[in-house]
Amino acid sequence: MITSFGILIILLGIVTLVTKPLFKNAKLLQWFSAKRSLQIIGIGIVLSIVTGTFFYAEPGTAYAVQYPWGGQKAVFRQGIHTKMWGRLIPIQFELPIKYVIPSQEHGLGEQSEYANVDEAKYWAFSDAVKARIATSVVISINTENEAQFLSVADRNKTEKNMIRSRIIPNIDQSIKNTCKLMDAQDYISGQASDFDRYFKDQLENGMYVLEEYADNQTREIIGDSSTVRTIVNKDTKHKRFRIQIRNGEPVREKGNSLKAYGLTVIQAVVTEIDWEATFDNRLQLQKEEVAQTQLEKQQAEREFYRAQKEKARGEADKATERARLEKEQIQKTIAAETEAKVAEFNLVKEKKQFEVEKFKALSKKVAADAESYQNAKLVTAGLTPQERAEWDYKTSVGVARELKELRLPEIFIEGGSNKNPDNTLLESLIGADLAKQMMNKSEK
Numbered sequence: 001m002i003t004s005f006g007i008l009i010i011l012l013g014i015v016t017l018v019t020k021p022l023f024k025n026a027k028l029l030q031w032f033s034a035k036r037s038l039q040i041i042g043i044g045i046v047l048s049i050v051t052g053t054f055f056y057a058e059p060g061t062a063y064a065v066q067y068p069w070g071g072q073k074a075v076f077r078q079g080i081h082t083k084m085w086g087r088l089i090p091i092q093f094e095l096p097i098k099y100v101i102p103s104q105e106h107g108l109g110e111q112s113e114y115a116n117v118d119e120a121k122y123w124a125f126s127d128a129v130k131a132r133i134a135t136s137v138v139i140s141i142n143t144e145n146e147a148q149f150l151s152v153a154d155r156n157k158t159e160k161n162m163i164r165s166r167i168i169p170n171i172d173q174s175i176k177n178t179c180k181l182m183d184a185q186d187y188i189s190g191q192a193s194d195f196d197r198y199f200k201d202q203l204e205n206g207m208y209v210l211e212e213y214a215d216n217q218t219r220e221i222i223g224d225s226s227t228v229r230t231i232v233n234k235d236t237k238h239k240r241f242r243i244q245i246r247n248g249e250p251v252r253e254k255g256n257s258l259k260a261y262g263l264t265v266i267q268a269v270v271t272e273i274d275w276e277a278t279f280d281n282r283l284q285l286q287k288e289e290v291a292q293t294q295l296e297k298q299q300a301e302r303e304f305y306r307a308q309k310e311k312a313r314g315e316a317d318k319a320t321e322r323a324r325l326e327k328e329q330i331q332k333t334i335a336a337e338t339e340a341k342v343a344e345f346n347l348v349k350e351k352k353q354f355e356v357e358k359f360k361a362l363s364k365k366v367a368a369d370a371e372s373y374q375n376a377k378l379v380t381a382g383l384t385p386q387e388r389a390e391w392d393y394k395t396s397v398g399v400a401r402e403l404k405e406l407r408l409p410e411i412f413i414e415g416g417s418n419k420n421p422d423n424t425l426l427e428s429l430i431g432a433d434l435a436k437q438m439m440n441k442s443e444k
Contacts, residue, residue, distance in 0.1 A: 055083045064089040064153035074146040089153040095139040101274050116163050129184035129279045134272040142262030152261050174202040180241040200268035206252035210241040
């Protein structure tokens, strides 16, 4: 700009210097003397020299400087640099390139002098569904290799030409190849991330070589698993493509890569897709069907969980009743066991008591037998007068006690021919009672 201004000033000085002798009476040229015209020419020459010798490098922009004598250099730092009347090819460090779906109100949206914005194009997916695909791509130039940068700048001449002739064709080819790899239904069913991955990989490393394969036959099992029938639907037949693989790596087209120009893909994403009207209608029907299916699924799940809730409640009631019955059973069992233990204890007690009483009875019997035996021996051996007196005393005391307690009958009948006149009635009664007592003792 300054160089052009300097050239204009030089032309102005030359014009005034030449035309003043011709138009001496012109009032406009009275001020321009020959000296002033030469001064103006000198100022223009100085400005042209200065602006042709130096230039200002803007930040974020790389410059390829091509000198008139054939040399060139690369400038990557901002500031004032020399160009020696050479040609400048400025290229931004990062080149934003966007495809935008225009709106009725704002068109392509806000424009920037540093971004290249175009209207999105229609592309056909593998199932022939068309859509306008809006993308956002950011390309970075190589500022580390000066020779490569100068080569790219020399071959493309301008930044705009590089974008139009190198970058945009690669973007279009990448979108086209990626669309061939999937159906529109596949894209909306979860393969959008695959689309971005394929798109960016082809931009940076080269276009895939695609191969066609048949995908128009559906193997369907009819009846049992041993009967398989192949059904061909010619109405839905369409071409399918896949990436050609060799040695585990995708085969790529040679010489068709941004990497060959020292360009790096920083960002390559799909920002928006505008499907054609027929697919939008089909998609809307599909959404409604999915929504209805989800609603029915939720209702089925609700019924299932309600049944599970009722089942759980029944199980809880059964568990409660089982616990109550088990508690009663345990109580009854414990009571019965307690009763049995008590009965067993009582039986043992009675047995022990019986044995005790039995031993007591045996003890008494042994004592009585011993006493009887002793008395019999005493009688057999004879008693001393003193013992006889003691025996008589005890006998009389016993007879007196027995007589005191004896109840005689009111009527007594005596009979028999062998009557002993020496025996009285009282003696007979006492003798009978003593005999009875002796018999009882002997039985014990």
